[in-house]
Amino acid sequence: ELYCLEHGIDKEGNKINTNGNSDSNGAKEAHSNAFETFFYETSKGKYVPRAIFADLEPSVIDEIRQGEYRTLFHPDQLITGKEDAANNYARGHYTVGKEFLEPVLDRLNKLCERSESLQGFLFFNSFGGGTGSGFGSLLLDYVATDYTKKSVLNFSIYPSPELSSAVVEPYNSVLHTHSSIDHTDCTFMIDNQAVFELCKSKLGIERPDYKDLNQIIAQAVSSVTTSLRFSGQLNVDLAEFQTNLVPFPRIHFPLTSMAPIISNAKSSHETFSVADLTTSCFEPDNVFVKCDPRKGKYMSCALLYRGDVTPNDVTKVTSILKTKSTIQFVDWTPCGFKIGISNQIPTIVPGSSLAKTNRSVCLLSNNTAVAEAWRRLDQNFDLMYAKRAFVHWYVGEG
Secondary structure, three states: OHHHHHHOEOOOOOEEOOOOOEOOOHHHHOOOOHHHHOEEEOOOOOEEEOOOEEEOOOHHHHHHHHOOOOOOOOHHHEEEOOOOOOOOHHHHHOOHHHHHHHHHHHHHHHHHHHOOOOOEEEEEEEOOOHHHHHHHHHHHHHHHHHOOOOEEEEEEEEOOOOOOOOOOHHHHHHHHHHHHOOOOOEEEEEEHHHHHHHHHHHHOOOOOOHHHHHHHHHHHHHHHHHHHHOOOOEOOOHHHHHHHHOOOOOOOOOEEEEEOOOEHHHHOOOOOOHHHHHHHHOOHHHEOOOOOHHHOOEEEEEEEEEEOOOHHHHHHHHHHHOOOOOOOEOOOOOOOEEEEEEOOOOOOOOOOOEOOOOEEEEEEEEEHHHHHHHHHHHHHHHHHHHOOOOHHHHHHOO
């Protein structure tokens, strides 16, 4: 929904011309062909997302098939199986998932053939479920083998300390990370609980639902990919994320934070200077994973600005950041910031709790504090594995 709004594409896949009317020839008049990064044009002049949705059971994807955007997606790119992975990594990876792999790879290869200059892949999955962990790592394995020189960026929903949907989440997460760690260039972890608390504290939503969480996550993903889709003064491509954020191949789990996250009610009383926005990104309550970056040290940082921001503003802010005692860099890397600036003002989905602003910033930082999240996961894994709890379900599936 957010990408369609940003690129002026309606729910049927038509380009919306400047008068706000759907017009299949609107693309010819469009101010740029930026949308072609994420959409391709059919022979009838419709625009279809370069996206595949895959799940071992149909209920979630059926919501897309019956939802508002059902005519936007190519039916062959919504792929479902008949039985789920039952929250079991082994079912997703070895048994049910293996049978499901061929149609997904077949469709993926066809999509890649449509691309004139394939840069890489964006994967979205969850660590805790059986399909996200098991089938996710199986698919990553094949993509890494078949498309060796392409970048793979992974946005993963990490098990929350308190919001848990399955008791075996630690098993699935550890098994997924172990099998896929060499197949992704960069994994941005997102913790539902951290985003849940962001909605409550920043947006004043008493009981946030998954739609609220997804709107915030979508804004962050949009910021990460803005420079691929729009022109700007300082642009970043997929390969640059890995080059600038990952000091060693296996240490590729940057933290994500974003500002401003503010409700419509409060936005009229706030000023959003570049300095204020940037500083708030380094605060723990703006981070998408439950950990405190102030207790860790930074190995690398990328600041991605959108909207009314000039290189001069950013230079001033980064010089201030380097003097702050709360932002510590490890001693074996220079204290540097990778900067991206896009002139595209942040777009807000109608009816969203987020306020519209004329500038925003997304911080991607490789910080040693992420070990806190892994430590929590390992402790939960060890507690269960010491008793061999639920292990028979995994052994039984191979």
